[in-house]
């Protein structure tokens with residue numbers, strides 16, 4: 001199984017844990033990742049709020065490079081995934097758009113390849129059975145809220161791989177890893193995205209609502225598949241709780257970090273040591289780290 | 300006279316927004332499902348449903364003054380749930396772009412942030428979170444905003460003081476230039 005890999009800007013910076021853990025579990029499970037050479041930013045929401053053509057052309061440049069290699073594209077960042085899918089759909093649906101975009105990016109791009117969320121590649125490509133076979137440290141007793149946010153599952157016409165209101169892909173993965181996915185109602189509620197920066201007053205409230213509902217549903221941690229969700233929830237958790245006279249100590253995880261743990265890798269090889277809300281006390285309390293079979297990552 | 304002129308302007312605006320967003324305004328039957336599920340609605344001056352209503356009624360110039368299109372997080376909840384499949388986030392995008400063209404920047408900080416983001420992208424081909432934070436803070440007149448969060452981010456090696464530049468910068472510049480030549484462009 002070979003995919004073109006589009007990490008996206010966040011995975012080189014604030015979400016380096018996601019990049020590190022995604023690459024590690026892919027290798028472990030026999031998925032070869034070919035990082036798109038000289039990839040460029042997808043434009044995120046800033047591009048599509050400002051110019052529609054720009055928001056299609058920026059992702060298309062990357063998709064075209066992968067298409068020339070004949071590869072489908074695996075994308076960890078939910079926001080990038082959404083933008084890449086939008087570009088792919090626009091080009092596939094209209095010949096005139098295909099011509100326009102190809103001209104703008106100066107490359108021939110026909111959308112013959114497909115963009116897939118990294119989560120989809122793992123759960124539906126590799127498959128839960130195969131993942132289960134590889135689990136050496138089950139996440140036993142760990143209650144987790146799978147948080148999908150917006151762009152991984154919406155709009156369903158674009159994202160396509162799961163239900164937009166009650167997605168289960170990540171929940172099933174948590175169960176396969178030996179953990180317990182809690183049932184809760186905020187799994188696709190928006191965290192506010194970049195409103196946290198531009199309008200902190202609004203962002204902090206949206207973040208708090210997500211975290212509070214996770215806790216009230218009995219979760220001990222929140223699992224994400226998006227760098228912006230992660231950054232908002234992890235970095236601003238203390239601030240969001242304080243603004244509401246509350247206290248929260250919920251570690252936030254990328255699903256790939258949890259996969260890595262269950263597959264036996266050490267926390268520091270997965271980036272679990274650079275979170276704002278330190279997840280190690282919880283993992284120690286659940287005795288998930290104290291299993292003899294820790295794999296050594298030879299970097 | 301004044302009224303007729305205003306009606307005509309609003310009709311033009313309506314057509315333009317429809318053409319740019321691909322949304323047919325009359326598709327919306329005002330059920331309000333979009334607004335009920337909109338996570339940002341509590342902070343909006345007009346709910347998403349009301350923005351459509353304004354446009355339907357030929358009061359687009361009021362919609363242009365609204366903060367709603369600027370606060371829309373583009374979360375896609377409304378579009379996903381709308382029984383008429385009205386692509387509201389696309390509509391918000393079109394209204395906002397038109398407001399911007401007319402110099403009506405209704406949420407200055409949102410705009411500064413996005414323009415700084417796109418500026419970095421055009422220059423380096425990638426987003427640069429550290430540079431973005433600093434530029435945003437300076438331009439929005441709050442140099443110490445999030446200042447407490449920056450050192451730990453640096454310490455954790457999560458942001459770098461230096462931007463990452465791709466090799467094919469010419470390719471990116473060309474994309475921006477060709478989009479501008481087609482009448483788009485970000486400024």
Ligand code: SF4
Pocket residue numbers: 007008009010011040041042043044045077079080227426
């Ligand atoms: S959505 Fe975010 S991370 Fe993904 S490429 Fe764009 S800016 Fe970079």
Ligand code: SF4
Pocket residue numbers: 326327328329330331332333334348351380381382383384385387
């Ligand atoms: S949900 Fe759709 S039809 Fe109902 S008010 Fe909103 S846009 Fe109109």
Ligand code: SF4
Pocket residue numbers: 333336337338339340347370371372373374375376377378387388391
């Ligand atoms: S896309 Fe915008 S208008 Fe629609 S629900 Fe989300 S924030 Fe509200």
